[in-house]
Amino acid sequence: MLPFDSLISATQLTPEIISDIIATTDNMATNIQQQGRIDLLDDKVVALLFFEPSSRTMMSFQSAAQRLKAGMVFAQSASATSIEKGESLEDTIRMVESYSDIIVMRHPRPGSAAIAAGTSKVPFINAGDGGNEHPTQALIDAYTIAKHKGRLDNLRVVFGFDSLQSRSIHSLSTLLAQYPNNHFTFTGPAELNPSTDMLNELKSKGAQCEIVPEVNLSDGYDIVYVNRLQEERFNEPALFEANRRKYRLTQDKVSGTDCLILDPLPRIDEIDTAVDCLPNALYFKQASYGVPVRMALLSMLLGKAI
Ligand code: CP
Numbered sequence: 059m060l061p062f063d064s065l066i067s068a069t070q071l072t073p074e075i076i077s078d079i080i081a082t083t084d085n086m087a088t089n090i091q092q093q094g095r096i097d098l099l100d101d102k103v104v105a106l107l108f109f110e111p112s113s114r115t116m117m118s119f120q121s122a123a124q125r126l127k128a129g130m131v132f133a134q135s136a137s138a139t140s141i142e143k144g145e146s147l148e149d150t151i152r153m154v155e156s157y158s159d160i161i162v163m164r165h166p167r168p169g170s171a172a173i174a175a176g177t178s179k180v181p182f183i184n185a186g187d188g189g190n191e192h193p194t195q196a197l198i199d200a201y202t203i204a205k206h207k208g209r210l211d212n213l214r215v216v217f218g219f220d221s222l223q224s225r226s227i228h229s230l231s232t233l234l235a236q237y238p239n240n241h242f243t244f245t246g247p248a249e250l251n252p253s254t255d256m257l258n259e260l261k262s263k264g265a266q267c268e269i270v271p272e273v274n275l276s277d278g279y280d281i282v283y284v285n286r287l288q289e290e291r292f293n294e295p296a297l298f299e300a301n302r303r304k305y306r307l308t309q310d311k312v313s314g315t316d317c318l319i320l321d322p323l324p325r326i327d328e329i330d331t332a333v334d335c336l337p338n339a340l341y342f343k344q345a346s347y348g349v350p351v352r353m354a355l356l357s358m359l360l361g362k363a364i
């Protein structure tokens with residue numbers, strides 16, 4: 059079980075909680091293999107509110123709810139709801155909480171998850187609030203690293219290429235900063251380096267951080283975690299266009315290393331498709347873990363974990 063009703067930020071995820079979620083995820087993965095679907099949430103309804111586009115997060119939450127036999131109610135865009143008519147987020151949540159037992163929401167505005175969770179009387183999960191946080195993605199990433207590296211500490215991690223605006227980088231670096239002896243190298247266009255506040259926060263938790271214009275991935279890194287430039291969050295479209303093809307993992311940069319290659323996806327320009335065949339290219343495997351991780355979270359927040 060979890061010591062909170064709602065998951066808004068990776069700052070809530072202590073190593074002990076992460077360890078419990080990983081163990082429950084393993085149970086869920088075994089259940090998927092052995093039974094396909096289990097009766098755990100057959101008396102529950104999950105509300106999925108996606109006010110910003112999503113493929114993986116929305117469909118893996120749907121799949122997780124289906125595999126747990128929960129019912130679902132949906133909003134797949136703001137324009138398909140009365141938000142389009144001007145209804146507030148708070149009023150929307152007050153209504154949806156009476157239709158469901160748990161609310162999962164993606165919203166384009168940073169901080170919207172905290173507002174919704176503060177309003178909701180049922181448990182709430184942040185499925186991405188603008189460029190702020192994506193804590194369930196961080197759990198998927200941590201699960202992938204734990205499975206394929208065997209540890210979450212003593213890691214040398216490269217983050218690129220939009221550490222300023224990538225909510226996945228924000229949440230994963232926050233999660234990993236709590237573990238001992240983790241070292242983060244941020245790379246990408248200078249304008250998209252992490253903010254001073256973010257760096258100070260990570261350093262205050264004990265992570266060692268550096269920013270470099272380029273990295274040589276054969277220099278003993280454990281993980282390279284890349285995310286597309288977040289086009290929808292640029293104030294200056296010219297800055298996006300000038301940089302979108304400059305930063306790209308290609309086979310020559312990663313082959314021969316045992317560096318795990320991770321990406322929360324969608325992949326746009328940041329990884330050449332020729333990298334996909336490498337044994338350390340794990341991003342589609344990483345995406346597949348979304349289902350058991352989100353099964354674990356839904357069931358733990360509803361007090362029904364096995
Ligand atoms: N990783 C992730 O959040 O992907 P989607 O935007 O497709 O949900």
